[in-house]
Amino acid sequence: MADLIRVGMADYKVGQAPSTIISYGLGSCIGISLYDPQAKVGGLLHIMLPDSTQARPTDNPAKFADTGLPLMLKDVLALGASRSRLVAKIAGGAQMFAFQNATDIMRVGARNAEAAKKILKDLNIRLIAEDTGGTYGRTVSINMEDGVYKVKTIDKGEKEI
């Protein structure tokens, strides 16, 4: 049976075929996957916040889009991925509770999605699919065999992007 590699919040894992990398219960968080279809290696990063420069210094760079992605990229390349073949997919970034006076922090899901896209662009990695926004949680997984990125929800079904 193929390995199932679990990624916690504010963490990332890299792997190769035939493993699947999975992260459970994303709300405003985003799961950013990187995948090299030829080498069949990749990774999944579960970020909580968009920007480390707007937060207190932390021991955990994987918490932020801007510091987490370069770290995972390094590890994915070390596994034998080619930077030019890498493609990215993202999912998450929901707003779980709708408040009338939504403060910035309530909108963190949307800001996470924006940040993820910007950083991918800055790193010159192609974003080929996304499933962001909404008001519901997601469990996401990426299969290192074929790069299929699965998004599961409680009552919005399951889809592959």
Added chain:
Amino acid sequence: MTDELNLSANQLDALREIGNVGAGNSATALSQVINRRIDMNVPKVALVPLEAVPDLVGGPDAVVVGIFLRVYGKAPSNILFLLPQKSAFYLVDTLMGKPHGSTTSLDFMDESALMEIGNILSGAYLNAFFTFTKITMLPSIPALAMDMAGAILNVVLAQLGQMGDQALVIETEFLSEDDGINGQFFLVPDPGSLNTIIDAVGVE
């Protein structure tokens, strides 16, 4: 770890006692509404790494109903009341006077009733909080979501994540006498609120 999260054993005790009285008030209020005895445990007060918080509630993909209130005032905080889905349905049946097992999804009225429960619990809790600390805390109107626990917790954790890697969690579990309803009540102060609360308690 930020310095404001260095709490002494006495301070943790004081927070536990506040949580105890607060939750006691809440349990009494809830038991009056549903006309059943509600038991509660001694509150847990702990500094928890953010990524471990979802494990407190049965794992990030457990389906729960979360009622969230933002608390305003001198010590801004978050209140989250989490019920396993089954338990939330049971509570709705109880509130609506339906036979148990009737509710299998939440309509507008059901959600409204559950949010009102969130209101009642929070009001009772914060009253006790005021008695101890003389800090007035005003809850926002409640918001409700039924989804994966991890996703619901995001709303609290993302705020804390900007300030540090740990959450101070004051947690109480409720259980109704017929075991049909169990829930977890969390008070999670903003990191900046902790000093205010500790100062007000006056324990070193």
